[in-house]
Amino acid sequence: MKKNYDIIAFDLDGTLTASDRGITNSMQIALRHFGIERDTESLKRHIGPSLTDTFREYVGDDEEQIQLAIKKYREYYVAGGMLENEVYEGVEDTLKEIKSRGKKIILASSKPMVYCEKILAHYGLDKYFDFIGGSNLDETRSKKVEVISFALENINATPGSNVLMVGDREYDILGAKGLGMDSVGVLFGYGSKEELQQAGATYTIEKMTDLLEIV
Structure with missing residues (x-):
């Protein structure tokens, strides 16, 4: 029996869009500034958590070094890396159908809100969202609990059993x-089925249109 989910919250990277090319290119440029070389495949595991957490692993706990790495990352990302991106098959059809069912749709991403807005607008997906929530540029409000709560507050809602989160990583x-x-773990993003199941996903889906069987 279907549960009555009134609000569907989506992650962005690895859930709505395949964004690894732009993110890993930006990451490689930032790391090269510190003389660090990493291949594209090994960097995909960093898609999801905040840049602060990611770069701490490479440059240590020095806040100035972390901020410099983020600055170098964003120089490439803002210049075009954010649009080295592709909307997954079935995403727009799914958003359109959810909207037609009278449900609210929000974005809850750890990516800075200003970039989330630009990406969704570029691909014509912003019109389906009641609110687009993301982190601040200074990396505050980047934890998933914080950004989900923030997005819900902005549509005058609170977390509860009527809200469903859709994402690709354990976060x-x-x-x-x-x-x-x-929650729904999507199996076409950057997290494995094992990761999502161990985290406790309520459901897992192999393609975005499968979500329509749940909501």
Whole structure:
């Protein structure tokens, strides 16, 4: 029996769009500034968490070094890396159908909100969202619990059993769980089925249109 989800919250990278090319290119440029070389495939695991957490692994705990790495990353990302991106098959059809069912749709991404807005607008997906939530440029409000709560506040809603979080990494699943919400792990993004199941995903789906069987 279907549960009554009134609000569907989506992650962005690895959930709505395949964004690895722009993110890993930006990351490689930032790391090269510090004399660090990493191949594209090994960097994909960093898609999801905040840049602060990612670069701490490479440059240590020095805040100035972390901020310099983020600055170098964003120089490439803002110049065009954010649009080295592709909307997954079935995403727009799914958003359109969810909207037609009278449900609210929000974005809850750890990516800075200003970039989320630009990416969704570029691909014509912004019109389906009641609110587009992301982190601040200074990397605050980047934890998934924080950004889900922020997005819900902006549509005058609170976390609960009527809200469903859709994402591709354990951070999405654990964020939803921390707020008492159900979650969907998508298997076409950057997290494995094992990662999503271990995190406690309520459901897993192989393609975005499968979401319509749940909501």
